[in-house]
Amino acid sequence: MADxxxxxxxxxxxxxxxxxGLLSREIATVQAVDGVSFQVASGETLGLVGESGCGKxxxxxxxxxxVDATSGTIRLEGEDITHLDRAAMRPRRRxxxxxxxxxxxxxxxxMSAGDIVGEPLSNxxxxxxxxxxxxxxxxxxxVGLRRDQMRKFPHEFSGGQRQRLGxxxxxxxxxxxxxxxxxxxxxxxSVQAQVINxxxxxxxxxxxxxxxxxxxxxxVEHICHRVAVMYLGRIVELAPRRALFAEPQHPYTEALLxxxxxxxxxxxxxxxxxxxxxxxxxxxxxxxxxxFHTRCPYAFERCRSESPELREIAxxxxxxxxxx
Amino acid sequence: MSxxxxxxxxxxxxxxxxxxxLTVTGLCTHFHTRDGVVRAVDGVSLSLERGETLGVVGESGCGKxxxxxxxxxxxxxxxxxxxxxxxxFDGTELLSLPxxxxxxxxxxxxxxxxxxxxxxxxxxxxxxxxxxxxxALHQRLSRRAALDRAVEMLTLVKIxxxxxxxxxxxxxxxxxxxxxxxxxxxxxxxxxxxIADEPTTALDVTIQAQILDLMQEMKERTGAAVMLIxxxxxxxxxxxxxxxxxxxxxxxxxxxxxxxxxxxxxxxxRGLMTSIPRLNRAAADSTSLSTPSSTSPRRLTEIxxxxxxxxxxxxxxxxxxxxxxxxxxxxxxxxxxREAAPGHMVACWNxxxxxxxxxx
Numbered sequence: 013m014a015d016x017x018x019x020x021x022x023x024x025x026x027x028x029x030x031x032x033g034l035l036s037r038e039i040a041t042v043q044a045v046d047g048v049s050f051q052v053a054s055g056e057t058l059g060l061v062g063e064s065g066c067g068k069x070x071x072x073x074x075x076x077x078x079v080d081a082t083s084g085t086i087r088l089e090g091e092d093i094t095h096l097d098r099a100a101m102r103p104r105r106r107x108x109x110x111x112x113x114x115x116x117x118x119x120x121x122x123m124s125a126g127d128i129v130g131e132p133l134s135n136x137x138x139x140x141x142x143x144x145x146x147x148x149x150x151x152x153x154x155v156g157l158r159r160d161q162m163r164k165f166p167h168e169f170s171g172g173q174r175q176r177l178g179x180x181x182x183x184x185x186x187x188x189x190x191x192x193x194x195x196x197x198x199x200x201x202s203v204q205a206q207v208i209n210x211x212x213x214x215x216x217x218x219x220x221x222x223x224x225x226x227x228x229x230x231x232v233e234h235i236c237h238r239v240a241v242m243y244l245g246r247i248v249e250l251a252p253r254r255a256l257f258a259e260p261q262h263p264y265t266e267a268l269l270x271x272x273x274x275x276x277x278x279x280x281x282x283x284x285x286x287x288x289x290x291x292x293x294x295x296x297x298x299x300x301x302x303x304f305h306t307r308c309p310y311a312f313e314r315c316r317s318e319s320p321e322l323r324e325i326a327x328x329x330x331x332x333x334x335x336x
Numbered sequence: 337m338s339x340x341x342x343x344x345x346x347x348x349x350x351x352x353x354x355x356x357x358l359t360v361t362g363l364c365t366h367f368h369t370r371d372g373v374v375r376a377v378d379g380v381s382l383s384l385e386r387g388e389t390l391g392v393v394g395e396s397g398c399g400k401x402x403x404x405x406x407x408x409x410x411x412x413x414x415x416x417x418x419x420x421x422x423x424x425f426d427g428t429e430l431l432s433l434p435x436x437x438x439x440x441x442x443x444x445x446x447x448x449x450x451x452x453x454x455x456x457x458x459x460x461x462x463x464x465x466x467x468x469x470x471x472a473l474h475q476r477l478s479r480r481a482a483l484d485r486a487v488e489m490l491t492l493v494k495i496x497x498x499x500x501x502x503x504x505x506x507x508x509x510x511x512x513x514x515x516x517x518x519x520x521x522x523x524x525x526x527x528x529x530x531i532a533d534e535p536t537t538a539l540d541v542t543i544q545a546q547i548l549d550l551m552q553e554m555k556e557r558t559g560a561a562v563m564l565i566x567x568x569x570x571x572x573x574x575x576x577x578x579x580x581x582x583x584x585x586x587x588x589x590x591x592x593x594x595x596x597x598x599x600x601x602x603x604x605x606r607g608l609m610t611s612i613p614r615l616n617r618a619a620a621d622s623t624s625l626s627t628p629s630s631t632s633p634r635r636l637t638e639i640x641x642x643x644x645x646x647x648x649x650x651x652x653x654x655x656x657x658x659x660x661x662x663x664x665x666x667x668x669x670x671x672x673x674r675e676a677a678p679g680h681m682v683a684c685w686n687x688x689x690x691x692x693x694x695x696x
Contacts, residue, residue, distance in 0.1 A: 063540035063541065063542065063543075064511075064540055170642045170643075172642060173642075200395040200396055200567070200643065201395060201567060201569075201608055201611060201612055202395060202607060202608065202611055202638075202639035202643075202658075203639075203642065204611070204612075205611035205612070205613075205636035205637065205638045205639070206638045206639075206640075208613070208636055209635050209636055209638060212635070227540065227541070229541070229615055230612065230613040230614055230615045231613050233613065233615055233616070234613035234636070235613075257615065257616055258616070267542060268541060268542060269615065270545075271541045271542045271544065271545035272541055272570065272615050273544075273548070273568060273570030273571045273573065273574045274570055274573060274574065274614070274615065275568075275569035275570045275572070275573045275597070275609070275612065275614060276573055276597055276614075277573040277574070277593045277594050277597050278594070278597075278598075285545060287542075287545050287546055287549055288542045288545075288546075290496075291510045291512055291513070291543065292540075
């Protein structure tokens with residue numbers, strides 16, 4: 013990958029202040045994202061996985077500039093966009109789009125489906141009037157909706173169709189990167205496959221890059237080229253899909269994969285399950301040293317005091333663990 | 337069955353009875369809405385054996401939760417009504433039971449846990465008191481003894497520092513701990529049946545593993561029969577002995593878990609199984625992984641279309657509009673349930689004519 017990555021994140025930090033007391037002083041910080049770095053190449057899907065509170069969605073929001081990063085840099089096609097203001101960010105948003113988990117709450121209920129998808133075309137002066145309608149109609153067909161559904165309103169669509177609308181809207185401005193934040197988690201199993209296939213087809217057709225934020229590991233394995241595993245605001249492992257799923261190196265990745273129930277009752281298909289004790293600690297006061305040491309079955313003295321660096325242990329396979 | 341009816345007192349888990357502990361026959365639960373009658377559950381029959389885990393799988397709107405609520409007699413009375421069928425629990429017909437007798441069973445001999453513990457727990461009552469309330473109601477224990485039992489239950493569900501946690505409120509607990517509290521409440525009276533409606537859907541995968549493990553342990557300890565409702569075939573494969581597949585208010589397939597996964601006989605069950613991505617499937621499929629940036633993995637099999645509306649009367653098979661094997665007969669009449677193999681029931685006109693499953 014000699015080309016400039018479409019998206020590059022370096023040492024991204026996002027801390028939220030916790031205010032309290034009489035003067036609303038800052039009494040603590042939620043360390044939602046604490047030093048995250050990765051790159052997404054052209055046409056690539058990078059999966060960002062982890063459990064709730066691990067910082068994966070905050071990372072996505074910081075990249076979209078929906079929240080301001082505390083420190084670190086975000087580069088879109090080589091250009092630093094970390095500190096651009098609203099006006100400067102606007103033209104860049106054409107190249108950086110988003111698909112949300114719950115399509116219903118991200119679609120204006122008072123706008124027709126055609127207007128929802130067409131609005132960005134007008135906003136960016138790409139097409140208006142008759143030309144806009146034609147483009148919207150083509151987008152509808154491309155994502156598997158019918159032309160005549162352009163006059164309908166979001167509540168008249170099913171969950172899967174709404175997600176298609178969300179995809180059409182993101183696609184309208186011909187982006188380079190789409191941040192997909194749990195795009196299929198709210199969908200029924202039988203509809204989920206339709207949307208996953210659509211996302212993969214569109215990637216092939218338009219050379220899109222996806223940052224695919226999800227908690228369903230089977231979906232991530234299916235759709236992603238590389239995967240980053242986050243735990244309490246940090247990346248603990250980043251590797252090509254096959255290496256990550258076949259030979260996980262971080263104890264957390266290992267436990268996470270072993271916890272996924274396998275839809276096959278044959279005993280030979282069962283793997284040894286590692287059941288982690290306890291809950292994820294609070295990101296307000298994360299453990300010292302390795303953040304996973306409180307739940308890690310292999311933790312030793314060094315893990316409690318010294319935070320492991322993310323190191324490359326095989327080509328493209330990065331792990332943050334003292335044992336590797 | 338009536339010959340083996342036992343007294344309605346607390347049942348012993350070790351009791352060896354062949355009759356199922358719960359028999360649901362032809363259950364119909366309808367909701368009356370402005371748009372018409374929603375046939376949420378439309379003629380569902382099932383039985384639950386003592387000590388077994390019965391998985392009920394299906395997508396949203398398939399009627400799996402309404403079936404559970406009907407068994408608990410908790411269908412919201414404003415709109416919903418059980419319009420037909422029978423639910424026999426340990427020889428007693430629940431549908432004709434007066435409310436007071438039903439209350440003596442609910443939470444005591446049949447208890448239920450839900451998907452979102454935060455909305456089932458009382459936010460202004462300590463969790464210890466919530467467990468004690470159930471125990472005091474059903475077992476006539478003193479306040480003191482009930483609170484002791486609450487702490488004992490919290491210990492059983494492996495909540496650290498149970499004495500301190502008993503005084504805490506639901507918002508002070510994590511999602512996993514709240515579900516442990518729900519399990520403690522449900523199991524406090526040693527029920528004969530535990531109905532778990534998507535008990536781990538709202539939880540993270542490592543916490544889900546803990547809760548499934550705990551449920552298994554509690555089941556073994558008490559000998560309760562479990563009806564586990566979920567959309568997750570993985571959870572089904574790992575916990576259930578028998579499985580019921582529901583679609584649009586009807587049962588379409590029922591089988592022992594091994595048979596269901598090895599030989600799914602209904603096109604909908606097959607569709608579900610082939611449409612989910614599986615962990616390590618791609619890793620085993622080396623051809624699709626040569627280079628990370630070029631080749632895409634194989635496509636998932638889609639089930640075309642969407643789940644139908646349950647308003648009005650569908651003449652034929654409810655799955656026919658989405659079914660790749662549908663024939664004329666399918667849109668004419670709903671297929672009767674028949675036994676395709678021992679214990680393996682399927683409701684499909686063409687079940688015998690389906691091609692072999694692609695190897696999964």
